[in-house]
Amino acid sequence: MRVLAVARNTFREAVRDKVLYVLLLFAAAAIFGSKALGWISIGQDIKIVKDLSLAAVSVFGVLIAIFVGTNLVYKEIDKRTIYTILCRPMHRWEFILGKYLGLAALLALVTAVMAAVAAVYVVVLGGSLDVTFFQAVLLIYGQLLLITALAVLLSAVTSPILGAIIVFSTYVVGHATSIFTELPPQFDGTFSKRVLEAVYYIIPNLSNFDIRAEAANGVPVAPGYVLWAMAYGAVYTAVLLIIASLAFQDKDV
Amino acid sequence: MDAIATRNLTKVYRGHIGRGAVKSLDRLTLTIAPNEVFGFLGRNGAGKTTTIKILCSLLRATTGEAFVMGQDTRRRATRKHIGYLPENPYFYEYLNPRETLDFYGELHGLTRAERAAEWDRLAGLLDLRDIAGQRVRGFSKGMRQRLGFAVALVGDPEVLILDEPMSGLDPLGRRMIRELILLLHGQGKTIFFSSHVLGDVEQICSRVGILVKGKLTTQGRLDELLNRRVNRVEIIATGLSEAAAAAVAARSDGVRESEQGRHFFVNDLDGANAVASDILQSGGTLVEFTPIRESLEEYFMREQETVS
Ligand SMILES: Nc1ncnc2c1ncn2[C@@H]1O[C@H](COP(=O)(O)OP(=O)(O)OP(=O)(O)O)[C@@H](O)[C@H]1O
Ligand SMILES: [Mg+2]
Numbered sequence: 193m194r195v196l197a198v199a200r201n202t203f204r205e206a207v208r209d210k211v212l213y214v215l216l217l218f219a220a221a222a223i224f225g226s227k228a229l230g231w232i233s234i235g236q237d238i239k240i241v242k243d244l245s246l247a248a249v250s251v252f253g254v255l256i257a258i259f260v261g262t263n264l265v266y267k268e269i270d271k272r273t274i275y276t277i278l279c280r281p282m283h284r285w286e287f288i289l290g291k292y293l294g295l296a297a298l299l300a301l302v303t304a305v306m307a308a309v310a311a312v313y314v315v316v317l318g319g320s321l322d323v324t325f326f327q328a329v330l331l332i333y334g335q336l337l338l339i340t341a342l343a344v345l346l347s348a349v350t351s352p353i354l355g356a357i358i359v360f361s362t363y364v365v366g367h368a369t370s371i372f373t374e375l376p377p378q379f380d381g382t383f384s385k386r387v388l389e390a391v392y393y394i395i396p397n398l399s400n401f402d403i404r405a406e407a408a409n410g411v412p413v414a415p416g417y418v419l420w421a422m423a424y425g426a427v428y429t430a431v432l433l434i435i436a437s438l439a440f441q442d443k444d445v
Numbered sequence: 446m447d448a449i450a451t452r453n454l455t456k457v458y459r460g461h462i463g464r465g466a467v468k469s470l471d472r473l474t475l476t477i478a479p480n481e482v483f484g485f486l487g488r489n490g491a492g493k494t495t496t497i498k499i500l501c502s503l504l505r506a507t508t509g510e511a512f513v514m515g516q517d518t519r520r521r522a523t524r525k526h527i528g529y530l531p532e533n534p535y536f537y538e539y540l541n542p543r544e545t546l547d548f549y550g551e552l553h554g555l556t557r558a559e560r561a562a563e564w565d566r567l568a569g570l571l572d573l574r575d576i577a578g579q580r581v582r583g584f585s586k587g588m589r590q591r592l593g594f595a596v597a598l599v600g601d602p603e604v605l606i607l608d609e610p611m612s613g614l615d616p617l618g619r620r621m622i623r624e625l626i627l628l629l630h631g632q633g634k635t636i637f638f639s640s641h642v643l644g645d646v647e648q649i650c651s652r653v654g655i656l657v658k659g660k661l662t663t664q665g666r667l668d669e670l671l672n673r674r675v676n677r678v679e680i681i682a683t684g685l686s687e688a689a690a691a692a693v694a695a696r697s698d699g700v701r702e703s704e705q706g707r708h709f710f711v712n713d714l715d716g717a718n719a720v721a722s723d724i725l726q727s728g729g730t731l732v733e734f735t736p737i738r739e740s741l742e743e744y745f746m747r748e749q750e751t752v753s
């Protein structure tokens with residue numbers, strides 16, 4: 193199948209990217225290093241290790257999605273490998289979807305590896321794992337799927353640098369969307385407020401995917417919530433991929 | 446039905462910052478019949494690649510339309526009929542030829558068994574077996590071009606669109622491509638290729654089109670195009686007396702002497718025949734009678750001048 197052929201190659205290529213391994217090393221360092229911060233609060237170290245490891249999985253997952261994702265389509269145009277692909281009897285959206293799925297598969301693997309390292313480390317330190325830990329990992333992946341869709345969209349329409357800046361800003365702002373609704377009163381009725389409100393509605397609320405605190409403290413999270421958050425991500429992802437396909441449809445390559 | 450047809454194809458590249466828009470293709474109307482070998486000529490920047498990329502739907506024409514096998518090139522299904530070899534083809538560097546052909550076979554919608562059969566066919570045709578397991582990364586220009594040709598032929602399309610298939614190849618490589626084009630012609634394929642190597646075109650094309658600064662200035666059969674402008678004849682004779690030679694020279698448009706004998710140049714065929722019979726009647730010997738046809742190169746050069 194055409195989409196899968198593209199996805200498979202994208203995966204194969206991304207696995208060879210050295211950036212991936214550098215980032216994975218940093219992620220491992222962050223996970224193991226989290227213990228060092230445990231001394232601040234004696235008796236709390238397992239909590240802190242869980243919290244910081246999950247943060248590392250999220251941040252490094254996002255960095256990989258950004259570094260690889262914002263290059264995906266751009267590189268194919270830049271290196272002209274796209275000529276012999278798009279002249280085949282395939283839809284352009286199939287190409288976009290294939291690129292996306294290839295990276296999504298890679299991120300699934302990467303997230304699983306990082307989470308496994310973190311999980312083993314927690315157990316080695318004498319902690320225990322509960323279902324919330326794994327729910328947290330799942331939501332981190334859900335967020336990565338969304339971020340990756342944005343990265344792929346940008347890679348089809350702009351340069352990797354600009355794309356990376358936009359995706360990273362979205363990640364940061366997306367985790368702090370409450371600042372838009374909690375504006376100081378002097379903003380009331382101003383144009384800036386309306387712009388910021390518009391941004392609030394466009395930018396995904398990424399804190400929906402963040403149940404790190406619950407995972408660290410072993411507080412159960414309802415499966416219904418996890419499902420809802422994943423669905424929220426899926427809708428955003430689908431919309432982003434549709435926009436990417438439309439933007440790419442008539443693009444000169 | 447035409448194998449390839451374009452109607453008023455125009456492409457204006459949007460200008461980058463600090464640069465105006467460029468009209469690279471200006472109302473190009475072309476038709477190529479099935480099984481034709483069509484040479485698409487033009488200098489650097491004439492718009493050859495632009496045309497080809499529109500045919501392969503990599504670019505959108507600003508106005509006008511293009512058809513391959515009677516179907517609009519913007520439709521996905523049309524591309525089943527097209528095999529495209531880009532100018533300097535690029536492939537994934539980490540794949541080997543076998544994996545590369547498999548990938549394109551899959552994009553073409555071939556089953557696993559069909560892809561294996563395609564590999565056997567194309568590896569034989571393009572001599573890929575020796576390099577089947579080698580990564581594309583280390584390939585020379587010639588190897589890349591062979592692989593590119595194989596990729597273009599995946600799925601056995603009826604129409605082949607080749608962008609400068611012979612550029613950068615050594616004489617042997619060029620011959621291989623020429624022979625391949627003739628072989629494909631023999632199989633009933635339509636071949637559209639761009640080039641600025643006129644010798645190659647002259648050898649294998651039945652029709653040519655000449656593009657000058659985005660405009661098609663000529664389109665036609667090679668023999669017709671060039672025949673129209675022939676008819677300078679060179680006659681070499683020996684054994685003529687001085688007086689006879691002077692008489693013949695008076696009826697010629699140019700004279701020269703060499704070790705071979707006296708050369709007479711006549712600018713039309715009838716006149717040349719009269720001169721030849723004069724030579725024979727005055728007891729001379731006819732050594733050579735050569736109608737000099739205009740070469741494609743001369744024609745091409747003149748074509749460039751008329752536009753600029
Ligand atoms: N992406 C682009 N943006 C702007 N202008 C372009 C672009 N691609 C090509 N051009 C311009 O269009 C014109 C035609 O280019 P094209 O590549 O079609 O020529 P060509 O006949 O294939 O030349 P060559 O023999 O050098 O390959 C040139 O003037 C070129 O500068
Ligand atoms: Mg060109």
